[in-house]
Amino acid sequence: MALADESGIDALSMRRLADALDVVPMALYKHVANKDQLLDGMIDTVISEIDPAIAGAGWRTAIRSRILSARQVLKRHPWASRVLETRSNASPVVLDYMNSMIGIFIEGGFSIDLTHHVMHAMGSRLLGFSQELFDDSASMDPEMRDAVVRQMEGRFPHIAAVVKTVYHDAGSVVGAGCDDQFEFEFALDLLLDGLESLRAKGWSSRRG
Amino acid sequence: MALADESGIDALSMRRLADALDVVPMALYKHVANKDQLLDGMIDTVISEIDPAIAGAGWRTAIRSRILSARQVLKRHPWASRVLETRSNASPVVLDYMNSMIGIFIEGGFSIDLTHHVMHAMGSRLLGFSQELFDDSASMDPEMRDAVVRQMEGRFPHIAAVVKTVYHDAGSVVGAGCDDQFEFEFALDLLLDGLESLRAKGWSSRRG
DNA sequence: ACCTGAACACCGTTCAAGT
DNA sequence: ACCTGAACACCGTTCAAGT
Numbered sequence: 001m002a003l004a005d006e007s008g009i010d011a012l013s014m015r016r017l018a019d020a021l022d023v024v025p026m027a028l029y030k031h032v033a034n035k036d037q038l039l040d041g042m043i044d045t046v047i048s049e050i051d052p053a054i055a056g057a058g059w060r061t062a063i064r065s066r067i068l069s070a071r072q073v074l075k076r077h078p079w080a081s082r083v084l085e086t087r088s089n090a091s092p093v094v095l096d097y098m099n100s101m102i103g104i105f106i107e108g109g110f111s112i113d114l115t116h117h118v119m120h121a122m123g124s125r126l127l128g129f130s131q132e133l134f135d136d137s138a139s140m141d142p143e144m145r146d147a148v149v150r151q152m153e154g155r156f157p158h159i160a161a162v163v164k165t166v167y168h169d170a171g172s173v174v175g176a177g178c179d180d181q182f183e184f185e186f187a188l189d190l191l192l193d194g195l196e197s198l199r200a201k202g203w204s205s206r207r208g
Numbered sequence: 209m210a211l212a213d214e215s216g217i218d219a220l221s222m223r224r225l226a227d228a229l230d231v232v233p234m235a236l237y238k239h240v241a242n243k244d245q246l247l248d249g250m251i252d253t254v255i256s257e258i259d260p261a262i263a264g265a266g267w268r269t270a271i272r273s274r275i276l277s278a279r280q281v282l283k284r285h286p287w288a289s290r291v292l293e294t295r296s297n298a299s300p301v302v303l304d305y306m307n308s309m310i311g312i313f314i315e316g317g318f319s320i321d322l323t324h325h326v327m328h329a330m331g332s333r334l335l336g337f338s339q340e341l342f343d344d345s346a347s348m349d350p351e352m353r354d355a356v357v358r359q360m361e362g363r364f365p366h367i368a369a370v371v372k373t374v375y376h377d378a379g380s381v382v383g384a385g386c387d388d389q390f391e392f393e394f395a396l397d398l399l400l401d402g403l404e405s406l407r408a409k410g411w412s413s414r415r416g
Numbered sequence: 417a418c419c420t421g422a423a424c425a426c427c428g429t430t431c432a433a434g435t
Numbered sequence: 436a437c438c439t440g441a442a443c444a445c446c447g448t449t450c451a452a453g454t
Contacts, residue, residue, distance in 0.1 A: 014447060026448085027419050035447065085290075090342055095364050098341075102366035113377075116370045120386065121395035124339040131332040131339055133306075134298055156303050158310035162324045169321075169414070178328065182413070187329035190402040198398075205390070206377070222428060234429085235438050243428065
């Protein structure tokens with residue numbers, strides 16, 4: 001995990017890991033059956049870093065704070081979301097986490113039926129990540145980004161308009177772009193609002 | 209794309225592609241600078257298969273039907289979502305698509321500020337996919353799944369409860385599990401409902 | 417119980433050379 | 436303008452062998 005945290009997941013080959021441990025590549029295979037098993041173990045360690053659920057709080061507080069904790073964990077291990085997506089079978093540790101999340105919804109007054117669909121709708125957000133489509137992390141100096149906006153204006157006027165207000169709101173701080181934490185909580189709260197309203201009105205997918 | 213559709217994205221190596229085209233690997237490099245550029249081109253082709261936006265409809269109809277069209281396209285090319293996530297720069301084709309989606313929101317009465325956050329909140333759902341965490345596609349015969357449920361009951365009681373109602377609702381049809389299309393539309397509509405309510409009340413992230 | 421060395425079947429990509 | 440062949444620097448993983 002230290003190697004992946006520092007050098008990225010692409011740098012984590014069995015050979016390079018062995019090198020970092022001052023050992024020959026094949027020595028790793030006495031501790032782990034193959035690379036997939038290594039990645040499985042790393043994911044379990046990541047999940048176990050998520051704070052336990054707050055007891056005695058309402059469902060919304062419990063879910064929200066747990067998800068935000070998961071998000072902090074994933075920020076420490078940026079490779080984890082990509083690895084998670086490639087895992088084909090949930091480990092007991094992941095199942096434990098999901099089981100406790102489901103438990104919070106059910107104890108919070110969600111029907112089992114609604115809880116099922118809620119788990120689908122939350123998807124990877126339950127583990128604190130969401131797939132952003134654009135990488136807006138590239139920080140640019142004001143001149144550079146003005147040039148980019150000007151170039152977009154003709155062909156992609158709507159994108160240019162959005163980008164302009166983002167920069168305007170962020171002020172003149174160099175490199176300031178979108179506020180990841182704000183966007184994550186915005187989407188999370190939008191979902192939680194929707195869930196609460198479905199719960200309150202006794203929503204059901206059943207025909208009967 | 210035919211090779212990836214048939215054999216999966218892992219089977220798409222430059223060497224195997226060359227083989228399928230009855231050509232030597234290096235011949236590909238006269239048409240494409242490297243593998244990333246090949247993948248970029250494949251993504252552009254995928255995006256261009258998405259239906260154009262319906263003109264004259266309300267924002268919600270336009271967005272909803274376009275996203276559902278994108279979902280159908282991604283179902284024809286199951287590798288596309290994973291490849292999309294690894295693209296670091298949006299191509300003009302992708303920007304075009306995003307530009308037109310933003311345009312629909314703005315014409316539909318969303319402020320630029322709200323539209324910005326909406327684009328983040330929708331994330332990859334704008335392109336018709338969402339990251340499901342569990343692969344429930346494995347179909348099992350009734351006996352098998354009963355055994356799985358019984359095994360879960362002790363350690364993961366909440367998961368077992370959910371799985372039981374899913375199977376119960378699906379009836380005795382062998383292999384019937386979760387209804388992907390239903391789950392996708394459930395989450396999509398939950399989001400669209402939330403967006404409409406923010407739009408209607410003139411939500412703004414600005415302090416001023 | 418743990419580590420080693422050599423080998424196999426793969427990758428993406430370079431370079432120089434062919435037609 | 437397009438294709439080829441040999442090579443380089445990587446992969447994950449096997450097998451048989453060492454201590």
